[in-house]
Amino acid sequence: PYKVRDFKISDVATFDLNDSFRDANKPFFKSVTFKGGTDPEAAARAVFQTGDIDYAWNLQVEPTTLRTLAQNSQTAALLTVFGSSVERLDLNFSNPDASLGDKRAEPDTKHPFLADKSVRRALAMATNRDAIAQKIYGDGLFGKATCNVLAAPDAISSPNTKGFDVCKFDVDAANAELDRAGWTKGADGIRAKGTVKLKVLFQTNVNARRELTQALLKKDWESIGFQVDLRSEPFTTFFSNTSPGGADRFWADVQTYADGGDPDPTAYLTSGWTSGQMAARANSWLLGNRARYSNKDFDALVVRLFSESDPAKRADIARQANDVLIQDVAVIPLVQRAAVTSGVAKSLKGVDPSPWDSEMYNVADWTK
Known part of the structure; x- marks a missing residue:
């Protein structure tokens, strides 16, 4: 709808109305200006306090400050939209012991304790996702607690997980689970x-x-008898198949990051957890099942997704697949991340962001 008039790197981009746009009645502005190079809090103040700008996106501002600015604003409103991206914990089903050499964390090895479902259940029950969402993600500003790996769209988000014991923070239950499974505390705790x-x-x-x-989980997990050592890798090496400390090789016991799928979850479920997609040395750790998880029931559900065409039935199968992963503690979801955290001038109409596209996707419909 608009064409570039001027573009200055890390500064300003100016766009003019495109006279050749397919809809003769749109867009509604003669020009649109994008301003970059501003820190998030300054952008938030410009939209909420002074009203100097009409739209500010990706407002990664300290939660209390952002909430106060939005609540006291006469000029703008805070817009939050949640998508499919979920901060999660991967649990390694293979053995990452370095002494195994080329067999390290290969799919045909077995983790010395995470192969025990009781241990995985205990970790899940000692995971306080509500505290993580409230203390770290601004209690809904940047993320909200979830126990689903399929958190969006709503049609595939399972309501069943609210009743799962592994989705409830309960340290006593976690301790009891480990006691029953024969994991006993030594003198070192x-x-x-x-x-x-x-x-x-x-x-x-x-x-x-x-x-x-990591720090919050370490405290709770150590309270039930785990020793937890933390490691953080630079972004470029963590999200890489070439680094020993990367997520793809997963030469650790637990790892956390965010991931999510498309509105249709078939590819996401297939890549992430089916038996045929295990990351291994033979495929240069390029496949998506980093945890080397294998479950015939889950695989069968995904196969059904490839042949079922009815939308309601597909959604039901997706929810079932989600529930298998959660009950088997193949993954521990933590927080559904906000895809949009933006300030929008109250005078600006037509803004309707989607978690599946750019916030500007319908800028041709914006009016004042």
């Missing part, structure tokens, strides 16, 4: 069974929110 101790290497990329999440 670390649980063990035979010669195997519950020592967890927990990795993520260098990121303030994820490192705060």
Whole structure:
């Protein structure tokens, strides 16, 4: 709808109305100006306090400050839209012991303690996702607690997980789970069974929110008898198949990052957790099942998604697949992230952001 008049890197881009736009009655502005190079809090004040701008996106501002600015604003409103991106914990089903050499974390190895479902259940029950959402993600500004890996769209988001015991923060239940499974605390406070101790290497990329999440989880997990060592990798090496400390190789016990799928979750479920998609040395760790999870029931549900065409039935199958992953503790979802956290002038009409596209996708419809 608009064409570039001027573009200055890291500064300003100016667009003029496109006279050749397909709809003769749109767009509604003669020009649109994008201003960059401003820190998020300054952008928030410009839209909420002074009204100097009409739209400010990606407002990664300290939650209390942002909420106060929005609540006291006479000029703009805060707009938050949630998408499919979920901060989650991957649990390694293979053995990441370096002594295994080329067999390290290969799909045909078994994790010394995470292969025990009781241990995975205990970790899940000692995971306080509500505290993570409130303390780290602004209690709904940047993310909200979820126990679904399929968090959006609503049609595929399972209501069942609200009743799952592994989705409830309950330290007493976590301790009882480990007691029943024969994992007992030693003099050092670390649980063990035979010669195997519950020592967890927990990795993520260098990121303030994820490192705060690590610290919070470490405290709760150690309270039930785990030893938790934390590691953070630079972004470029963590999200890489070439680094020993990367998410793709997953040479640790637990890792956290965010991921999400399209409105149709078939490809996301297939890549992330089906038996045929395990990351391994033979495929240069390029496949998406980093945890090397394998479950025939889950695989069968995904196969059904490839042949079912009825939307309602497809949504039901997707919810079932989600529930299998959660009940088997193949993954521990934490927070559904906000795809949009923006300030919008009250005088600006037609803004209707989607988590599946650019916030500007319908800029031709914007009016004042």
